Amino acid sequence: MKGIMIQGTASNVGKSWIATGLCRTLVNRGMRLAPFKSQNMSNNSYVTVNGEEMGRAQGIQAEAARVEATTDMNPILLKPTSDQRSEIIIHGVSQDAWSGLQYRNHWYEKGKLAIQQSVHRLENHYEALIIEGAGSPVEVNLNDRELVNMSVAELIDVPVILVADIDRGGVFASIVGTLELLPDNHRKRVKGLIINKFRGERSLFESGVEWLENYTGIPVLGVLPHLEEHGIEGEDSLTVQPTLAKREKSLDIAVIHWPYLSNETDVTPLTQEQDVSIRYVRSVDQLGSPDALILPGTRSTIEDYIVCKEKGLTGAIRAYTERGGVVVGICGGYQILSDVMYRDETDEVGEKGIGIFPLSTTFVKSKQTIRVSGYTHEASGYSSVPMSGYEIHLGRTAGSITKPFLQLEDGPEGISLDQGRLVGTYLHDCFYNDNWRTEWLNRLRRRSELPEQPIVYTVNREERYDNLAAHLEAHLNMDKIFEMVEGSGL
Structure with a gap:
């Protein structure tokens, strides 16, 4: 199958x-393609139209x-529930939580089969795949049973482009070190290099590009400038960054x-x-007195609650x-704001929650994953406006x-x-609903004696993808990449 x-x-x-940018760039060039990542470890998930759960990045x-x-x-999809265990989701179906060792010992063959089945089905519908790896391809202690990097490149028989982040420093060592640790047959698959997150004067890196190409024998397909505010969602919490408001007087949302x-x-x-401005709070001393507080979702609701309780x-x-603070609890945050949380239907004691909402949450084995739509309720204290999003949760509140x-x-x-000062909901993406978000923010602005603002429509996703594609077209050798996809294999 064609791909990269x-x-x-x-x-x-x-x-x-x-990978997201390449999907848009190549489909703009007339290619019928799909994204693919065989195994994703992330607590950011996406719900399909069929109510199945997958990695948000691939969605x-x-x-x-x-x-x-x-x-x-x-x-x-592997969703970490602790430092040692992850929930295993195969083809959208949860298989319970297992340790890394258990997964390697008992799920490797099942995982391999699931990957093969998916590739076969995708081959019947698309002419090419834009495939994403995970972490580094040279985790030498794990490579005997890896399911996401070179084993997948070999299975589908596609060339590899190696990406390095120059912003973190050590870009030459990271590229050369990675290539040196690859076995010869895997190293031969690497057909191009991309330097990402470049800042400064591009001409000052020309000698670096020349050195890399001479030393490795692999072409540098481009140097991508650091792109601020691209609006493309990150795969996991490694990409979570606080934001600063662009005006001097601003709302402080924790x-x-x-x-x-x-x-x-x-x-x-x-x-x-x-x-x-958005800031993230991990301890009591960081909380302060924000204009509003958001309690987002968590994959380990009770465990995370206990950790934060012990910290005060x-x-x-x-x-x-x-x-009198303004609070929104979403999914796990909603559950934690309730009076009590029961670990399962046999739990008679439960764990006492923060107790803002006179509710109880019972965790069950069957997960709710669904896209939903409706309106703000007439009793909510908000104007009646359309609302849509998705639910992913194990608890019944x-x-x-x-x-x-x-x-x-x-x-x-x-x-x-x-x-509406205190809101709890299972609706993920609730802030993507522009009318409600604007009403909620304008209430905060009035409380803080800031001027109200008109609706800022969430940047159209299509516009974001097109902007990213234009960025790649401007800074990568897209003709060469297109040729690599068309001539997939070694």
């Missing part, structure tokens, strides 16, 4: 971002390729950074606002709400809810107290 694989010298060098890449995302584009934070992209639309952070959150946040197609959802 993007591998990196390390995590967070820009593989996902570049975004499918949008860039103008195709509907399916779990074949990411057959294996976001709790749980140890196993998930779907932090929920707050991304707030970063597009000119008078909003949960008590500080409650005190903030009692002082129940109690006396007389003021729901949303009215969805299948009934009321969430809770909204004190005229």
